[in-house]
Amino acid sequence: xxxxxxxxxxxxxxxxxxxxxxxxxxxxxxxxxxxxxxxxxxxxxxxxxxxxxxxxxxxxxxxxxxxxxxxxxxxxxxxxxxxxxxxxxxxxxxxxxxxxxxxxxxxxxxxxxxxxxxxxxxxxxxxxxxxxxxxxxxxxxxxxxxxxxxxxxxxxxxxxxxxxxxxxxxxxxxxxxxxxxxxxxxxxxxxxxxxxxxxxxxxxxxxxxxxxxxxxxxxxxxxxxxxxxxxxxxxxxxxxxxxxxxxxxxxxxxxxxxxxxxxxxxxxxxxxxxxxxxxxxxxxxxxxxxxxxxxxxxxxxxxxxxxxxxxxxxxxxxxxxxx
Numbered sequence: 001x002x003x004x005x006x007x008x009x010x011x012x013x014x015x016x017x018x019x020x021x022x023x024x025x026x027x028x029x030x031x032x033x034x035x036x037x038x039x040x041x042x043x044x045x046x047x048x049x050x051x052x053x054x055x056x057x058x059x060x061x062x063x064x065x066x067x068x069x070x071x072x073x074x075x076x077x078x079x080x081x082x083x084x085x086x087x088x089x090x091x092x093x094x095x096x097x098x099x100x101x102x103x104x105x106x107x108x109x110x111x112x113x114x115x116x117x118x119x120x121x122x123x124x125x126x127x128x129x130x131x132x133x134x135x136x137x138x139x140x141x142x143x144x145x146x147x148x149x150x151x152x153x154x155x156x157x158x159x160x161x162x163x164x165x166x167x168x169x170x171x172x173x174x175x176x177x178x179x180x181x182x183x184x185x186x187x188x189x190x191x192x193x194x195x196x197x198x199x200x201x202x203x204x205x206x207x208x209x210x211x212x213x214x215x216x217x218x219x220x221x222x223x224x225x226x227x228x229x230x231x232x233x234x235x236x237x238x239x240x241x242x243x244x245x246x247x248x249x250x251x252x253x254x255x256x257x258x259x260x261x262x263x264x265x266x267x268x269x270x271x272x273x274x275x276x277x278x279x280x281x282x283x284x285x286x287x288x289x290x291x292x293x294x295x296x297x298x299x300x301x302x303x304x305x306x307x308x309x310x311x312x313x314x315x316x317x318x319x320x321x322x323x
Contacts, residue, residue, distance in 0.1 A: 110305050112318040113283065118163040118170060124252030126228070126261040128172035131161040138173075138285050142308050143301040154178050154258070156289040156302050158195075164275060164321055168250075168265040171197060171221075173287065177259035181290045182225050186245060189222040189235055190288050191296040195262060196220045200282025200313045201271050210312045214239050216282070217271055218310070219246070223253035223262040234264070246270055275321055283319035284308050 115133060122130045139157045141150050150156060156177055163170040173195050182192030190196065200206075202215040218238040224230040234249035236242065250265040268275050286303040290296065309315045 108282070108314075108316065108318045110307050110315065110317045112320065113162060114320045114322045115162040115164055116322050117277070118165050121165065121168070121265070122163070122170060122172070122263060124250055124263045124265060126252050126254035126256075126263055128161050128174065128261065128263060131163055131170070131172050133161045133163050135159050135161055136285070136304060138287060138302055138304040140303055140306040141300060142286070142303045142306070143298070145297060145299050148299045150300050155291075156287065156300055158287045158302060160285050160304070162319075166268075166275060168267055169199075169271075169275075170263070170265055171195070171285070172261075172263040173285070174256070174261050175259045175287055177289060179291045180227060180255070180260055181293055182222055182227070182230075183293065184222075184296050185225060185231075185233060187235055187237065187243070188296065189220050189233060191298050192222065192225070192288075192290050193260070194220050194222045194288050195264075196284075196286045196288065196301075197266070198282070198284040198286075198308075198310070198313075198316055199271055199319075200316060201273050203280040203282050203318070206313070208314060210314050212238060212311055212313065214241075215272075216313055219249075219266065219270075220288075221249065221251060221262065221264050223251070223260050228253040228255050228260055228262075234266075236270070277321055277323055279321045281319040282313050282316040284316045 113136060118131075120130070122128070137157075137159050139153065139159075141156075144150055153176055156175075158173055158175045160171065160173040162172075175193070175195070177193060180193055182189070182194065184190075184192045197217075197219045199217045199219070200215060201217065206213065206215070216238060217236065220235050220237065222231075222233045222235075224232050232251040232253060234246040234251065236244060236246050248267050248270065251262065252264075253260060253262040255261075273279075284303060284305045286301055286305075286308065288298050289300050289302075291299055305315065305317050307315045
């Protein structure tokens with residue numbers, strides 16, 4: 001081989017050896033040059049920058065810029081047609097729907113009173129004409145003492161009217177009584193001529209309770225001692241733990257040709273009640289009578305409730321506050 005050619009062969013071998021030192025031998029390419037990049041070398045190795053699966057490429061040359069990520073186009077539908085209307089599946093021809101029954105609150109079978117709101121308070125003088133409400137009878141004899149008898153409506157019978165406002169429960173009564181006797185005071189006023197109001201202030205809360213409790217009230221009213229020109233008085237017998245005279249009850253009374261008349265304004269606060277239209281109560285109105293001046297005794301009682309039992313509120317009637 002000529003000497004010149006041999007020299008070129010050796011130089012070529014050396015050149016190839018130098019290049020072999022920069023080619024990847026472990027599947028990993030590392031660029032550590034942080035100076036101005038050699039664009040010739042970049043072009044040379046550009047085909048090596050796409051790694052094969054499992055190959056990690058470390059790029060420290062900041063001149064190699066990753067390809068720009070293109071935004072995904074948003075496709076807007078131009079279909080303006082309405083979605084299909086859902087239709088109900090028809091019932092089989094032999095199947096019908098039964099409507100639910102309406103919710104009905106229980107009622108007492110002894111009678112119901114719906115009483116009006118009084119925008120003008122009545123004058124408490126015994127004359128009930130300014131009540132303007134319905135008149136109810138209280139003529140059923142529910143008590144007669146031993147060795148006593150009821151001789152008819154002139155002996156004892158009565159009627160009454162009711163009303164209410166935000167402060168008071170109003171009661172007015174016209175009593176037929178052939179002899180007026182009231183010589184008692186305090187807890188004994190029932191032993192003379194007097195009226196009585198029973199009120200259950202938790203009507204639905206203890207609708208089926210057959211015993212008196214703290215929300216059941218028994219209030220008596222004396223038209224006057226010894227007559228309607230005398231001292232008038234109200235007394236609360238039940239609940240027992242708060243029993244006593246109630247001077248906050250306003251009373252008016254007078255005599256009429258067949259007996260006596262009495263009106264009363266009873267504060268709702270006495271019953272612990274804040275009234276509202278539609279409120280329900282248990283209720284009974286009754287009248288006691290005594291015809292013997294020398295013997296303080298309850299001779300008889302007439303009532304609005306034929307089934308009245310004092311100690312069983314389920315026998316009482318129903319009172320509703322109307323408009």
